Amino acid sequence: MKKSILIMALIICTTAFSQTDVATEKRIQGLIKKMTLKEKVSLLHGNSKFYVSEIKRLGIPEWALSDGPHGVRAEMNRDNWNYAGRTDDAVTCFPPGTAMAATWNLDLATKRGYVLGEEARFRKKDVLLGPGINIIRSPLCGRNFEYLSEDPYLISQFAVSYIKALQSKDVAASVKHYAANNQEDNRFSIDVTMSDRALHEIYLPGFKAAVMDGHVLTVMAAYNKFRGEFCTENILLGRTILRDSYKFDGVLMSDWNAVHSTENAALAGLDLEMGTEKTNYNDWFFADPLIKSVEQGRLKESLVNEKVANILRVMIKTKVLDPETREKGNINTKEHQQVAYQSAVESIVLLKNENNVLPLQMNAVKSVAIIGDNATRKHCSGGLSSEIKPLYEITPLEAITTKFGKQLQINYAQGYNKQSSPGEGSNKGQLNTDFVDWKLIDEAVEQAKKSDVAIIFAGLNHDFDSESFDRVHMRLPYGQETLIHEVAKVNPKTIVVIIAGSPLELSGIQSRVPSIVWAWYGGMEAGNAVVDVLSGKEFPSGKLPITLPISINQMPDHALGNYPGRNLKVNYEEDIFVGYRWFDTKGIESLYPFGFGLSYTNxxxxxxxxxxxxxxxxxxxxxxxxxxxxxxxxxxxxxxxxxxxxxxxxxxxxxxxxxxxxxxxxxxxxxxxxxxxxxxxxxxxxxxxxxxxxxxxxxxxxxxxxxxxxxxxxxxxxx
Missing domain, CATH: 2.60.40.10 (Immunoglobulins)
Incomplete structure (x- = not known):
């Protein structure tokens, strides 16, 4: 065992009581006294992909967890990653994290939390795994779209509003991924090093706010190492900062399959092991091996009691043990869908609007060319753990056809081919995706020629923005830049709508078209939202929560050669100068700065x-x-x-x-x-x-x- 007996003696039984009352603690201790060691340990690890065992004789039900920072994920099989094929698990799908932050509207974050809490309860979920709040450090991180911003203050404000609202519905939030999980490449093994200033000023404020201001009930430990130790067995992160400094008395859980030891993880404050690979759940580190460590005297049972107390405390706070008083929930209501729609509308950022091309005067427009694969592609079901099964998803082409199909000619052209392919854990499917399909471009040009306005729906999809791998570059893939150039040559009123959750290099198109709109991934109401903004029914009010550089070489991690690291180690040499802090302090001109967004008015x-x-x-x-x-x-x-x-x-x-x-x-x-x-x-x-x-x-x-x-x-x- 790596940790000393002295450390073990110092940290056992240090549960903080700052957020609980005496009656709750008496109830917790009463339940623990009635449990056998085996029953206690059964609460500290999964018994399937997303569940923790019940203790029926004590009235403790099975604990249900679910992915879902922007929607409650569809039902999975208990022992594999296949979907269960249910017909009653479609939900409201919100725009992901970067889009939420782009609204700069905390009221919408609160409303989103209420909706997700209601839908999680309707689906009988106890813990919703989100929000993801890791700093957008590298523009290539595949999970940027799930996260919020490059700025810790903006992240903190949204996290607190979301968490408070969600947990008011008797559902525990799980803020993730703690900590410094800022790239997906080598995420299971990369060792992150940074200064204490960078840690406390940039990478921890969101977690601190979530715990101390949002009173989040669970925290998810990340896959990566931090200063040589995995986050799931890191004394500094799990004990010194989270428990002692932030006074966290909830559940510290692992990301799925992120635990590497029994005793080190137990000593570092981990409470709950969740996993993916082993289907014999008794073999997990926090199962039979934990029982054995206690029976052989390497760990004290009081340490197990501490962890069980943390689990029970969260259950009591969310009324899991008092189901008759608990929120029942609701799902797919018109009110839920309206919040999803407004969230999409307010996230849309108007980057450029030369000669006031937008809003379109629809009464004067007789024909419009709708171009691009993203005009018809649905995105809610992508991104791996972010996959949502929406009740419906409106694409831009569907929306404009429904709203204006009777009054104007809509000329559609695909424009480009999706040449990529998804592959969990590998971004090889993104390679060789710069092929220019001139046949598709020629078709698009012909449609643009005969139209009053051309709208190109460009950007990315979840072959690029996804958990488990990073992007291979920051360019527009699939020959989209060439497509935009050619269409703009024949139609001076060419509008580019970017669908993406991560920074892109737009300098190659910025001077070619009069109007650029960034619409993110808009959730189930994506098409309605973007068409309503383009047509002037709604006004754009989003602001960038990230910096859009002229080129990737301007970004600090790339400028200093610190992405993705060497020999499975990465040093955050840019220190506190992440995002706009780097550009602003160094006097580097970006294409579009942090916080930027135009309006239809002044x-x-x-x-x-x-x-x-x-x-x-x-x-x-x-x-x-x-x-x-x-x-x-x-x-x-x-x-x-x-x-x-x-x-x-x-x-x-x-x-x-x-x-x-x-x-x-x-x-x-x-x-x-x-x-x-x-x-x-x-x-x-x-x-x-x-x-x-x-x-x-x-x-x-x-x-x-x-x-x-x-x-x-x-x-x-x-x-």
Whole structure:
């Protein structure tokens, strides 16, 4: 055994009681006293792919887990990864993580949590595996579409809103993947190294907020190693930070098949082992081997009791043991579908709109060319663990045909072939996908020639955006760039709609077309949402939660040669300078900056003031501004507040996001906006003292509509 007896003695029976009452703890201890060792251990590992055993004599039912950060996954077979073929497991499918963050609307995150909680309960699920909140460090990470942003503050705000709402429906959230799971290549073995500053300032804030502010009930440990130890057996992550610092008293579970030991994982704070490979569930590390370790004296039974207490605590908080008082749930209601629709609408980012091509004046348009495989492709069922079986999924071609097919000529052309093929654990299916199919392009050009407007639905699909492998490049695949060039030559009103969940290089098309719209993966209402925005029924209000570079070589992990690592080791040499922090501080020009997004109207922001000039470290800074919709149509703007420190003892980013608010304004309407920043949130992590530090001095608070589009600043002094 690698860990010393001393460490074991120090960590046993350290369960925190900060979020529970005395009656709950008495109930937990009463149940534990009635259990045999075998019964206790049966609660600490799966008895199938997504279930944990019941203890019938004590009234403890089987515990049901499900994938589902943007929808409750269809029913799987208990002992293999095939779907059960049920006809009653179709659900509401939301846009994935990056799209949720692109709304910059926390109310929508809350509504999403309510819907998913209701549908999970209707499906009799107890734990919903999400949200995924890992930092988008590399643009090539296959799982970026599931995650939220490159910015820890934006991630934290969405995670807390989502988790609180979901758990209010008596379903436990499982925030994942803890921690530093920022690439899928070699995810089972890659060893991540970074500074303490990077860890605490960039990669942990979302988890900290989920636990301390969102009171998340379960945390999922990642596959990778961190500083030489697997995350499932990492004392620093599992004990020192999660249990001792964050006071987490819920369940720390493994990702599926991520456990590599019995004793090391048990000592590091892991409570629940879930898996994929072994079908003899008694052979798992937290099954018979755990019983044997206790019986032979290598682990104390009190450590097992601690883990059982954590499981029971989550069960009690979600009323698993009190089913008569528990939420019953609902599924596929019109209200659920409306939230999915609004989530898709508000995620759409207008990147370019030269000569006000958009919104389309549909009464004046007689014909439109709809081009591209993504105009007809459905995406909800892709991405492996993100696969959702939606009640329905509307494609863009279906939507425009339904809405406008009777009043205009719709000319469809496929435009490009999906040349890739999916393959779990390997991105080889993405190779050789740059073939230009001139026959399809010629067909598209002919349709564009005879149409008033051409709309090309380009981007990616889940052969590229998926769990278990990364992308091989950041280009538009399938010869799409050539397709866009050729169509734009014959139709000056060519609109490109990008369907993707990860950054792409768009510099090759940016100057070729008058309008570019980023529509992400829009969930079940994707087609309706994008067509309604293009036609002006809805207005675009999304903002980028990521930086879109001119080329991949601008990204810090690629610029420094630290992706995907060497010899199964990767050093985060860029440190705290991830995403816009890198571009902004280094003075590197991106194609589209973090926080960017255009509107169909115009906004004026003025009268920026702070409530006073000097603050102490326990105070809250309030920044006010007036915002007016000075255009002729309704719209929404996201007011973003960034902070910078004038003089610091350590190198800090030029600007960091500290507050934001999405403001809806009718034409001509004006509102006053208040943004609040805790002075303590201006701190950096001091590696010398292993603590957060706010230095005295001047701080500048910048108000803008993106990290680059700053409209005004105010200075304050911190004493």
């Amino acid at each position: 906004f004026n922001i003025a009268n920026i003031t702070a409530d006073k000039k000097e603050f102490n470290q326990n105070e809250v800074i309030t920044v006010k501004c007036a915002i007016k919709n000075s255009g002729k149509s309704d719209g929404a703007e996201v007011v973003q507040l960034y902070a910078s420190q004038t003089l610091s003892s350590v190198l800090r980013p030029k600007k960091e996001l500290k507050a934001f608010q999405k403001v809806f304004l009718k034409a001509g309407e004006e509102k006053t906006v208040e943004l609040k920043v805790n002075v303590k949130d201006l701190a950096f992590y001091d590696e010398k003292t292993s603590s957060w530090k706010v230095e005295s001095g001047e701080f500048v608070l910048h108000l803008g509509t993106s990290v680059k589009d700053i409209v005004g600043s105010v200075s304050v002094r911190v004493n």
